Amino acid sequence: MTNGEKLTAVLQRQQAIFRPVVPFDPVQDKLLLLDFTEKNTELTADILNDTNLFSDYISHKLSGAGCRYGLGGYAENRTVYSRSKHFDAREPGGEPRRLHLGIDIWGTVNTPVMAPCEAIVHSFGFNDGFGDYGATILLTHQLEGVTFHSLYGHLSLNSLKNMQEGNRIERGEVFAEFGMQFENGHWPPHLHFQLIIDVEKYKGDYPGVCKLSEKEKYLTNCPDPDIVLQMLQYA
Helix, strand or coil, X not given: CCHHHHHHHHHHHCHHHCCCCCCXXXXXXXXXEECCCCCCCCCCHHHHCCHHHHHHHHHHHHHHHCCCEEEECCCCECHHHHHCHHHCCCCCCCCCCCEECCEEEECCCCCEEECCCCEEEEEEEEECCCCCCEEEEEEEEEECCEEEEEEEEEECHXXXXXXXXXXXXXXXXXXXXXXCCCCCCCCCCEEEXXXXXXXXXXXXXXXXXXXXXXXXXXXXXXXXXXXXXXXXXXX
C-alpha cells in the first residue's frame, strides 16, 4: 500500500470527525461546479487577464445560480493558468504547469476558514507573485498515527497576524479568511484547499499546480481533498 493509499484509507475511516472548512449548511446552501478547462469558452482571455472582470464572472455565475460557493475541481487540467507566468515553463518551449492539485472554494472576501481537525501550524508565508497563493498557511495533522498536511491558499494578510509555527489549532477553529486580490495572488476571492503527505523542504508554500507529465507523482502525494471537505456530493 502506498503512502497515498494509506492516508486515503485513514481519512475515509475518520470522515465523521471532520468539521467544515468554510461555513456551509448542506440543507440550505447551494454549490456550483465551475469549469476552468478549455471546455469553458465563456472564460475569454480578456476576462482571465483582468482580475476585476474575472471576479465579476465568478460573482455572476454564483448569484445567477443562487449558490453560496463555487467549487473548482481536483486534478483538473486548467487553461486558466495561462493568465500568469508563474505557471509557465522555466525553459523556452518547456512544459507549463496546468494540473490543479487541490479544490477551490470560490466565495466572498473575508469568508471564515476553519480547521477540519486538530492541527499545529507547520508554516505560513506571503507568496506575492501574480497568480501565486498570496497569503498561505500549512497545517500538520495526525490521525491513527499517520501524519499529513493541509494547505490554505489565497488568504488575507490578516490571517497571518499572530501566526506562529507550532501553534495549536483546534478542530473547527476559525484561523483564517479569504483574501482580497491585492493579498491573495490577484485572484477572485476563494480558498485553495489541498492535502499533502510530504511537504519536503517547503515552508509556507507547496505546488498547487503541476505539469501533466508529473501527474502521478503529485496526485499520489496530494490525495483528493474532498475526502475531508465532503462538499462535492452537494454540488
